[in-house]
Amino acid sequence: MLYIVATPIGNLKDLTLRAAEVLKSVDLIACEDTRHTKILLTHYGITTPTTSFFQHNRFTKGEYLVDLLKAGKNIALVSDAGTPGILDPGYNLINLAIKNNLEMTFIPGAAAFVNALVLSGKPAHEFYFAGFLPNRAGARRNHLEKLKNLGCTLVFYESCHRILASLQDINTVYGDKEIAVARELTKKFEEILRASPEIIRQKLAKSKPRGEFVIVI
Numbered sequence: 394m395l396y397i398v399a400t401p402i403g404n405l406k407d408l409t410l411r412a413a414e415v416l417k418s419v420d421l422i423a424c425e426d427t428r429h430t431k432i433l434l435t436h437y438g439i440t441t442p443t444t445s446f447f448q449h450n451r452f453t454k455g456e457y458l459v460d461l462l463k464a465g466k467n468i469a470l471v472s473d474a475g476t477p478g479i480l481d482p483g484y485n486l487i488n489l490a491i492k493n494n495l496e497m498t499f500i501p502g503a504a505a506f507v508n509a510l511v512l513s514g515k516p517a518h519e520f521y522f523a524g525f526l527p528n529r530a531g532a533r534r535n536h537l538e539k540l541k542n543l544g545c546t547l548v549f550y551e552s553c554h555r556i557l558a559s560l561q562d563i564n565t566v567y568g569d570k571e572i573a574v575a576r577e578l579t580k581k582f583e584e585i586l587r588a589s590p591e592i593i594r595q596k597l598a599k600s601k602p603r604g605e606f607v608i609v610i
């Protein structure tokens with residue numbers, strides 16, 4: 394069985410009881426970064442062997458993990474944070490397991506976009522999760538223009554390196570509209586800013602932006 398296991402997005406206490414049970418009982422845990430996941434495992438006294446499954450070995454390692462599953466092993470798939478498959482290589486293993494008719498189940502838990510969407514106060518009955526915005530300014534602006542036509546709440550992931558540039562482009566495309574930016578969700582410095590893109594950009598620009606961000610428009 395492949396167990397797709399959601400892990401915390403910051404606060405280690407957000408691991409569910411069921412997730413801990415599964416991580417303890419499987420034969421192997423496939424992690425994006427074994428050192429990162431070890432922090433969580435050590436916190437819960439879990440000693441299950443780990444192996445890396447990440448962007449650059451996802452095809453070769455995927456085949457290897459599928460062979461183990463076919464041989465009857467139980468494997469848990471985790472990502473660095475949150476739900477495997479939401480913008481991380483987990484998707485590739487899940488897909489490969491489906492192609493090989495392997496059994497799987499999902500142990501639910503945190504996903505950063507859910508926390509941000511709920512805390513934003515924006516309508517959540519219809520929303521579009523748009524992942525990361527393109528790197529280049531021109532492509533980013535075009536993408537934002539295209540999404541504007543959807544007419545529903547939009548959710549983006551963003552890094553500290555690009556948050557200011559993205560907010561500038563959101564301001565160009567959406568103007569003086571109240572948006573929400575969530576930072577460091579579930580962590581000590583969790584913060585939700587609800588204001589226009591330009592006001593939030595100015596606030597974040599006061600010092601070098603740190604942490605992980607979700608933008609809700």
Ligand code: SAM
Binds near residue numbers: 475578
């Ligand atoms: N699998 C993850 C999930 O379920 O949300 C997402 C992985 S994606 C590679 C990483 C991005 O998620 C970060 O750049 C950030 O935008 C967002 N993210 C993850 N943890 C976060 C947190 N604690 N606070 C805010 N954003 C977070």
